[in-house]
Amino acid sequence: MDDVKNAAPESGGRRFRAARIFSVPDAVKFLDTLELTRLAEAFAAWTSRAGRPDVAVSRNRVQLIYLLLRHTGARLGEVLAINDRTDINLDNLSVQLGGSEGGLGREVQIPAELGDALAAVFDDPAYASMRGILFRLDQGHVRRKFYERAEECGFTKELVNPSTIRRSRAVELLRDDVPLPVVQRILGHSTADLTAAFLHLPEEQRRKVERQVLTRETRRTSARNAFFGRVARVQRGDIQSIVTVESLGGHAVSSIITNESLKNLGVVEGSFVTAEIKAPWVVLEVGADLPRVTAGNRFQGEVELIRLGELTSEVIVALSDATRLCAVITSQSARELALAEGQKVWAMFTAFAVVLHVE
Incomplete structure (x- = not known):
């Protein structure tokens, strides 16, 4: 099992194999x-x-x-x-x-x-x-x-x-x-x-996670994008910490929060959280190659839907596990990128744009 848990991430360090996410604890x-x-x-x-x-x-x-x-x-x-x-x-x-x-x-x-x-x-x-x-x-x-x-x-x-x-x-x-x-x-x-x-998870924990999933699905929030998963790593700094969340869909999402927030939320390795990102904070780039940008969270997918507006446009990107990310960009940018449904794109956002929620 250790070999499975420590398997290397795939392209760009942002996509994890299912076996890594679903390593089975000894209690199961x-x-x-x-x-x-x-x-x-x-x-x-x-x-x-x-x-x-x-x-x-x-x-x-x-x-x-x-x-x-x-x-x-x-x-x-x-x-x-x-x-x-x-x-x-x-x-x-x-x-x-x-x-x-x-x-x-x-x-x-x-x-x-x-x-x-x-x-x-x-x-x-x-x-x-x-x-x-x-x-x-x-x-x-x-x-x-x-x-x-x-x-x-x-x-x-x-x-x-x-x-x-x-x-x-x-x-x-x-x-x-x-x-x-x-x-x-x-x-x-x-x-x-x-x-x-x-x-x-064992039965007692499974029920807890199901309640969290239902709460997340019914919670009203202005954030269009959400990844629910387990905290895989917490890197503490002197003022802020980097929290890496391994989503149940197989993605790794990084968030930077203050140490005070880390303590108040009770975020520790192994706990479950929801990582949310508002649509205007998601940046799109066309192409198959991994972009060389400072945004730490980079996910490749296909354009599923484009809603063109007079000033801004909404783009829905479907990832490999059927997770969908929504990006709101200017209509001018949408035209310059020549976006089309079915097109391969990268959806990206910085760790500072990720807000963590604990149920």
């Missing part, structure tokens, strides 16, 4: 890829030990539920609600999930091996009477069988809880450098912030 429980595979092998061995055909069918249904959880990161209720006739598409190896427990309806890809296992079941006459309700098993029964397999593998019950398997899949994806918005969609979260909070 999850299974790594090898452990997930061991558990799958335990289910396969358990199914093969069935003495009667009807028992083998029953055990295989539980095994398929585990494999769906393991490869989709779904909630247990979502998997149990799958209609195997309509929600599984073996042609494109996907399963339709969501909606039953408040999640977002979504299509999630599955591996070919799982597709083959499902195809074998769909073609087997022994399962004909169960089609459409193949996964409609009692949650308590499923959990008990999970715990039994956990004991065989030497795992605690906590490690094979369906929510832990869901978290384990998300950690696995992020370690494979799958972008946060993609993991967000797979999990069915409404925002990337909730995905990050779900992955990174």
